[in-house]
Amino acid sequence: MEPLLNITGLTMNFGGIRALDNLDLRVREGQIVALIGPNGAGKTTFFNCLTGIYKPTSGDLLLTPPGKKTRRLNGLKPNKVTQQGLARTFQNIRLFPNMTVLENVMIGRHCRTRAKVLGALFRNAGTVQEEQEIVALSLMILENMGLADMVNEFAKNLPYGDQRRLEIGRALATDPLLLLLDEPAAGMNPQETSELEELITTIRDDGLSILLIEHDMKLVMNLSDYIFVLDYGKKIAEGTPEEIRNNPAVIKAYLGEDIEDA
Amino acid sequence: MISLTDIKKGLLVSLWFVFLTFPLMVIKINPIDKVILWRWSNMYWVAGGSFLCYLAMQIYKTRKLTRQEHIKQGLIKEKPKMQFKLLSDPKIYLPTLAVAGLFFLAFPLLFSTYQTNIMITALMYVVLGLGLNIVVGVAGLLDLGYVAFYAVGAYSYALLHLHFGLGFWEVLPIGGLLAASFGILLGFPVLRLRGDYLAIVTLGFGEIIRLILENWNEFSHGPSGISNIPRPGFFGIHLGLEQSITYLYYLMILMVIFTIFVVNRLQSSRIGRAWFALREDEIACQAMGIDKTKTKLTAFALGAFWAGMVGVIFAAKTTFVNPASFTFLESAIILCIVVLGGMGSIIGVIIAALILILLPEYLRAFSDYRMLVFGAVLVIMMVFRPQGIVANIRRTYTVQKND
Numbered sequence: 247m248e249p250l251l252n253i254t255g256l257t258m259n260f261g262g263i264r265a266l267d268n269l270d271l272r273v274r275e276g277q278i279v280a281l282i283g284p285n286g287a288g289k290t291t292f293f294n295c296l297t298g299i300y301k302p303t304s305g306d307l308l309l310t311p312p313g314k315k316t317r318r319l320n321g322l323k324p325n326k327v328t329q330q331g332l333a334r335t336f337q338n339i340r341l342f343p344n345m346t347v348l349e350n351v352m353i354g355r356h357c358r359t360r361a362k363v364l365g366a367l368f369r370n371a372g373t374v375q376e377e378q379e380i381v382a383l384s385l386m387i388l389e390n391m392g393l394a395d396m397v398n399e400f401a402k403n404l405p406y407g408d409q410r411r412l413e414i415g416r417a418l419a420t421d422p423l424l425l426l427l428d429e430p431a432a433g434m435n436p437q438e439t440s441e442l443e444e445l446i447t448t449i450r451d452d453g454l455s456i457l458l459i460e461h462d463m464k465l466v467m468n469l470s471d472y473i474f475v476l477d478y479g480k481k482i483a484e485g486t487p488e489e490i491r492n493n494p495a496v497i498k499a500y501l502g503e504d505i506e507d508a
Numbered sequence: 509m510i511s512l513t514d515i516k517k518g519l520l521v522s523l524w525f526v527f528l529t530f531p532l533m534v535i536k537i538n539p540i541d542k543v544i545l546w547r548w549s550n551m552y553w554v555a556g557g558s559f560l561c562y563l564a565m566q567i568y569k570t571r572k573l574t575r576q577e578h579i580k581q582g583l584i585k586e587k588p589k590m591q592f593k594l595l596s597d598p599k600i601y602l603p604t605l606a607v608a609g610l611f612f613l614a615f616p617l618l619f620s621t622y623q624t625n626i627m628i629t630a631l632m633y634v635v636l637g638l639g640l641n642i643v644v645g646v647a648g649l650l651d652l653g654y655v656a657f658y659a660v661g662a663y664s665y666a667l668l669h670l671h672f673g674l675g676f677w678e679v680l681p682i683g684g685l686l687a688a689s690f691g692i693l694l695g696f697p698v699l700r701l702r703g704d705y706l707a708i709v710t711l712g713f714g715e716i717i718r719l720i721l722e723n724w725n726e727f728s729h730g731p732s733g734i735s736n737i738p739r740p741g742f743f744g745i746h747l748g749l750e751q752s753i754t755y756l757y758y759l760m761i762l763m764v765i766f767t768i769f770v771v772n773r774l775q776s777s778r779i780g781r782a783w784f785a786l787r788e789d790e791i792a793c794q795a796m797g798i799d800k801t802k803t804k805l806t807a808f809a810l811g812a813f814w815a816g817m818v819g820v821i822f823a824a825k826t827t828f829v830n831p832a833s834f835t836f837l838e839s840a841i842i843l844c845i846v847v848l849g850g851m852g853s854i855i856g857v858i859i860a861a862l863i864l865i866l867l868p869e870y871l872r873a874f875s876d877y878r879m880l881v882f883g884a885v886l887v888i889m890m891v892f893r894p895q896g897i898v899a900n901i902r903r904t905y906t907v908q909k910n911d
Contacts, residue, residue, distance in 0.1 A: 328797035342788035357797025366777030
């Protein structure tokens with residue numbers, strides 16, 4: 247079977263610097279796949295290429311929704327990529343700070359709804375119904391995220407952990423096939439991290455596939471079905487958590503190697 | 509409450525003020541008798557006044573701080589803010605609205621034609637402010653050339669009447685649509701720009717339109733402008749000057765109501781949410797599947813639309829247009845209205861427009877000091893309420909728990 251996301255030969259140059267070098271990566275349906283690597287390895291660049299913020303120099307990004315034809319994602323604008331079914335969160339939280347929690351999630355429904363200017367002016371039955379559906383669905387998502395008590399709070403007033411969860415909720419509102427999480431556990435305490443672990447598992451069990459960038463090795467090893475390791479823009483290893491744990495190249499990239507003849 | 513350091517600082521402040529205002533307030537040169545008048549009493553007034561002002565500010569600050577401390581410690585409950593009460597309690601805002609409505613309806617009957625004329629101008633700025641509010645306040649696109657669309661509206665009436673004999677009612681929508689298409693025209697090149705860069709380009713755009721109008725004699729009759737523009741017709745009945753001003757006043761009231769209705773519905777729609785999201789974070793907005801290009805262009809077009817309509821009304825009101833009416837200063841005033849009123853707040857923009865346009869008129873009593881007082885009011889407003897008269901209020905939704 248075709249993998250949900252199939253990336254072949256992805257290369258990204260910034261001037262003379264090669265941030266990503268001939269990367270191959272696959273995400274199968276219903277998997278949690280992790281992308282790890284030391285700082286500056288190119289993980290976030292990879293996300294930015296995938297979501298259309300950067301245009302990759304070469305390579306193919308192919309998305310195959312279950313039961314449908316394969317689509318190429320390269321060269322699409324970020325909003326089109328989201329429409330195709332990839333939703334992301336950001337390494338440094340990027341909520342809409344001066345909008346309420348509910349509105350933040352409602353924004354996620356934008357690409358799945360179609361009310362236009364005239365609909366907004368005349369509030370015809372279709373528009374009103376669509377608006378009600380947006381609110382209902384957003385509330386449901388917030389309920390699942392455990393944020394139902396603060397729907398009318400400004401997003402900027404939320405505690406850090408809740409902001410992270412709200413960002414995931416907002417991404418879920420776009421009805422994604424694949425959820426891209428950029429360091430979701432960054433800055434969280436162990437308690438919050440374990441809650442997050444639970445949340446991600448629930449999302450996967452609901453049928454979504456997840457691609458995860460993370461530094462918290464415990465979280466990665468617990469959650470992932472498959473791991474890709476990047477260093478200096480190159481893929482240095484891939485495999486199950488067990489294989490990665492014992493891979494000498496990965497250990498070398500993270501810890502350095504012994505000096506031979508000292 | 510007032511410590512010694514406060515008094516010391518206050519003295520220092522008053523000393524500064526004396527120093528700064530010394531040439532203006534104390535020295536007066538009489539060139540006829542060739543003597544210098546030293547008005548020392550003024551100096552004492554300045555010193556005393558600034559000292560007291562400083563102390564009053566200090567007391568206000570400490571009281572606010574202690575209150576916040578108390579709220580934090582849970583000693584007293586936070587009072588709901590005045591503006592929230594005003595806007596959310598129907599018992600308060602419905603009567604206020606009714607009184608305001610009656611006042612505005614009866615205005616031409618109560619006051620002179622001159623006053624009515626001023627009020628028409630103020631109402632025009634209300635609509636301009638609401639239009640620019642879409643672009644700057646809601647979508648967060650800093651536009652310093654908004655007056656260009658106003659000019660497009662005014663000149664479209666002047667020229668379409670001159671060449672094709674079109675009347676006010678035919679041109680009103682045309683002027684709006686023309687301005688909207690100019691909005692899209694401006695929108696395309698600035699799609700990639702944000703903040704300061706966008707401001708500079710829009711500033712340039714405003715100047716370009718004005719300079720074209722000033723220099724393209726064959727097209728726009730240059731600096732001498734176009735005169736003899738007819739006032740709006742009233743079902744073919746000829747109106748006298750006073751009647752037509754009253755007529756225009758009610759027309760403007762209708763226009764304001766129409767604008768509020770449309771802008772309000774837009775803001776609370778899917779499109780309005782996308783505009784707010786664009787203002788808050790452009791990258792996140794795109795990542796959530798919002799088409800940045802479309803959203804920006806609709807904001808520019810729908811913002812410019814109002815300026816075009818008001819432009820047509822402006823041309824009909826003054827019966828004369830020339831490029832001097834569309835300088836950068838106009839853009840600045842409209843932007844002031846939006847910022848002072850509170851970005852994205854409809855009621856705030858209305859209040860700010862009325863204050864900013866009416867205040868200079870009613871300050872004429874202070875003759876020479878008119879603009880000084882006006883400037884001081886602006887500065888004080890921004891110091892004490894940097895978020896604007898009515899700060900960002902979001903729509904709240906009630907959640908039904910289904911247990």
